[in-house]
Amino acid sequence: DAGITQSPRHKVTETGTPVTLRCHQTENHRYMYWYRQDPGHGLRLIHYSYGVKDTDKGEVSDGYSVSRSKTEDFLLTLESATSSQTSVYFCAISGGQVVFYEQYFGPGTRLTVT
Amino acid sequence: AQKVTQAQTEISVVEKEDVTLDCVYETRDTTYYLFWYKQPPSGELVFLIRRNSFDEQNEISGRYSWNFQKSTSSFNFTITASQVVDSAVYFCALSEEGNYGQNFVFGPGTRLSVLP
Numbered sequence: 001d002a003g004i005t006q007s008p009r010h011k012v013t014e015t016g017t018p019v020t021l022r023c024h025q026t027e028n029h030r031y032m033y034w035y036r037q038d039p040g041h042g043l044r045l046i047h048y049s050y051g052v053k054d055t056d057k058g059e060v061s062d063g064y065s066v067s068r069s070k071t072e073d074f075l076l077t078l079e080s081a082t083s084s085q086t087s088v089y090f091c092a093i094s095g096g097q098v099v100f101y102e103q104y105f106g107p108g109t110r111l112t113v114t
Numbered sequence: 115a116q117k118v119t120q121a122q123t124e125i126s127v128v129e130k131e132d133v134t135l136d137c138v139y140e141t142r143d144t145t146y147y148l149f150w151y152k153q154p155p156s157g158e159l160v161f162l163i164r165r166n167s168f169d170e171q172n173e174i175s176g177r178y179s180w181n182f183q184k185s186t187s188s189f190n191f192t193i194t195a196s197q198v199v200d201s202a203v204y205f206c207a208l209s210e211e212g213n214y215g216q217n218f219v220f221g222p223g224t225r226l227s228v229l230p
Contacts, residue, residue: 042220105158
């Protein structure tokens with residue numbers, strides 16, 4: 001199994017509060033991704049990173065920001081959480097230098113915004 | 115734009131039945147990759163297989179087999195002699211070679227329930 005961890009695994013927060021989710025990998029892979037998974041929508045890409053300090057937006061990036069200061073860590077921040085951001089968040093990495101190959105996923109973070 | 119369709123939202127079978135999960139994709143690229151993932155009730159996403167667009171050879175792995183047909187843009191997944199542990203949501207995905215970073219597109223998933 002790919003070495004990907006996410007923290008926290010579960011979080012309940014109130015509307016308007018900032019939230020940061022962390023993804024940590026031990027595979028030294030270049031590409032990292034944040035997805036959200038919602039019923040009826042499948043997996044949707046929020047942001048991705050193609051190297052340290054190199055990030056770009058995905059399909060549903062509004063309300064989210066990311067940072068990657070080290071190869072192994074990719075942070076997802078909700079600046080001011082809203083109820084629509086209640087979801088399960090998955091981090092993923094893609095193997096080595098071949099970005100088109102399979103992505104390996106972390107265990108997920110279940111976020112509830114009340 | 116690339117797209118993946120999994121027309122079967124939910125399938126229920128009785129244990130030991132064979133079941134096929136359909137996946138139809140759209141892409142303009144000549145080089146692309148297709149994948150299947152499994153998401154069991156515990157929630158993790160497990161990679162099952164990758165196929166390259168230039169390799170239409172079907173693949174068998176134990177009770178799992180995959181049928182890739184470029185002529186119909188399909189990449190179907192068959193489970194033979196299904197077991198209760200096969201109950202999960204299965205996602206088909208497509209990756210295009212020319213679209214860095216945002217190249218991965220997932221289908222909506224098919225929920226498979228295998229009843230004892």
